[in-house]
Amino acid sequence: MTEHLVDPDVPRDLHAFIAGLPKAELHVHHVGSASPRIVSELAARHPDSKVPTDPEALVDFFTFTDFAHFIDVYLSVVDLIRTPEDVRLLTYEVARDMARQQVRYAELTITPFSSTRRGIDEGAFMDAIEDARKAAEAEFGTVLRWCFDIPGEAGLESAEETVRLATDDRVRPEGLVSFGLGGPEIGVGRPQFKPYFDQAIAAGLHSVPHAGETTGPQTVWDALTDLRAERIGHGTSSARDPRLLAHLAERRIPLEVCPTSNIATRAVRSLDEHPIKEFTRAGVLVTINSDDPPMFGTDLNNEYAVAARLLGLDERGLADLAKNAVEASFLDAPGKTRIRDEIDAYTAKWLAA
Ligand SMILES: O=C(O)c1cccc(C(=O)CC[C@H]2O[C@@H](n3cnc4c(=O)[nH]cnc43)[C@H](O)[C@@H]2O)c1
Numbered sequence: 548m549t550e551h552l553v554d555p556d557v558p559r560d561l562h563a564f565i566a567g568l569p570k571a572e573l574h575v576h577h578v579g580s581a582s583p584r585i586v587s588e589l590a591a592r593h594p595d596s597k598v599p600t601d602p603e604a605l606v607d608f609f610t611f612t613d614f615a616h617f618i619d620v621y622l623s624v625v626d627l628i629r630t631p632e633d634v635r636l637l638t639y640e641v642a643r644d645m646a647r648q649q650v651r652y653a654e655l656t657i658t659p660f661s662s663t664r665r666g667i668d669e670g671a672f673m674d675a676i677e678d679a680r681k682a683a684e685a686e687f688g689t690v691l692r693w694c695f696d697i698p699g700e701a702g703l704e705s706a707e708e709t710v711r712l713a714t715d716d717r718v719r720p721e722g723l724v725s726f727g728l729g730g731p732e733i734g735v736g737r738p739q740f741k742p743y744f745d746q747a748i749a750a751g752l753h754s755v756p757h758a759g760e761t762t763g764p765q766t767v768w769d770a771l772t773d774l775r776a777e778r779i780g781h782g783t784s785s786a787r788d789p790r791l792l793a794h795l796a797e798r799r800i801p802l803e804v805c806p807t808s809n810i811a812t813r814a815v816r817s818l819d820e821h822p823i824k825e826f827t828r829a830g831v832l833v834t835i836n837s838d839d840p841p842m843f844g845t846d847l848n849n850e851y852a853v854a855a856r857l858l859g860l861d862e863r864g865l866a867d868l869a870k871n872a873v874e875a876s877f878l879d880a881p882g883k884t885r886i887r888d889e890i891d892a893y894t895a896k897w898l899a900a
């Protein structure tokens with residue numbers, strides 16, 4: 548258990564239950580998952596960067612005034628990833644951190660455009676993530692899959708490049724399962740990305756754009772209608788539109804909820820004002836995620852503890868939440884059954900003890 552993340556309003560034995568609970572994570576960014584140790588190591592390797600090498604100074608550096616500031620800082624960490632070996636190390640270490648939290652399966656959002664435009668060879672980039680994926684599965688038992696996202700603010704050139712990397716059989720990595728859209732939403736309308744999502748979906752990828760994180764419910768509708776979203780990244784502002792909530796619930800379109808992220812980027816004022824309860828009340832399938840955990844001073848276990856407090860969950864409720872993520876994942880049926888069975892066995896043993 549990470550001491551600084553122990554929520555005093557959540558009983559310690561519930562924290563311990565969460566720490567051992569087998570989990571799946573569906574919304575977590577590659578560069579945004581770099582631990583302070585990895586960030587410091589990379590910053591020391593590249594002294595021209597403005598990223599601090601001292602982990603304590605990183606806490607200040609990772610304090611954001613608004614969403615735009617967050618993206619600015621995010622890109623300064625992206626600038627530290629300069630070689631295929633940096634990519635491999637980052638991916639492998641992210642998987643190690645996940646395994647420590649009993650994450651059995653994760654769909655990691657990667658922005659290949661940000662790396663290829665900074666000069667990393669596309670083939671070497673794909674080999675690096677695939678190498679790390681295979682090593683993580685063999686050594687930690689954590690299964691990784693990729694979501695390639697368009698950094699929308701970088702324009703349609705980035706969409707063109709991302710969809711090429713995601714659909715060209717000569718470069719597309721084996722672990723790729725989905726196609727996303729990230730970055731700021733203000734001034735970056737979803738409908739303009741329709742042709743790229745059409746192409747990705749035609750190539751067999753699932754559609755998982757961010758929407759409704761920093762803009763209103765219309766962005767979520769656009770993601771559903773134009774981008775044929777199968778899950779929504781964040782979807783926070785859906786709570787302002789009862790018709791949208793009913794639609795998400797009826798169609799079983801999951802929300803990838805990231806509570807601490809929404810506070811850190813100031814998309815939501817406080818955890819107590821987070822709409823997660825409105826989502827569950829409306830019958831929406833809620834999954835719990837960490838987004839960019841070290842940047843937001845959190846981890847997936849802490850997000851489950853936050854959810855337990857906000858939703859008033861006990862062990863069974865937390866196990867159901869973990870099973871929501873399995874259900875909403877793009878794992879095959881035997882893979883889903885295996886993790887669900889593991890969650891049930893763990894919970895039964897815990898409650899019998
Ligand atoms: O790489 C570039 O050169 C570049 C140029 C202009 C704009 C961008 C971006 O906007 C990159 C955004 C970046 O942020 C990632 N991310 C991480 N967490 C979140 C989140 O909570 N909401 C939205 N985006 C997020 C995203 O994956 C992009 O890689 C880049």
Ligand SMILES: [Zn+2]
Pocket residue numbers: 574575576729757780838
């Ligand atoms: Zn995100």
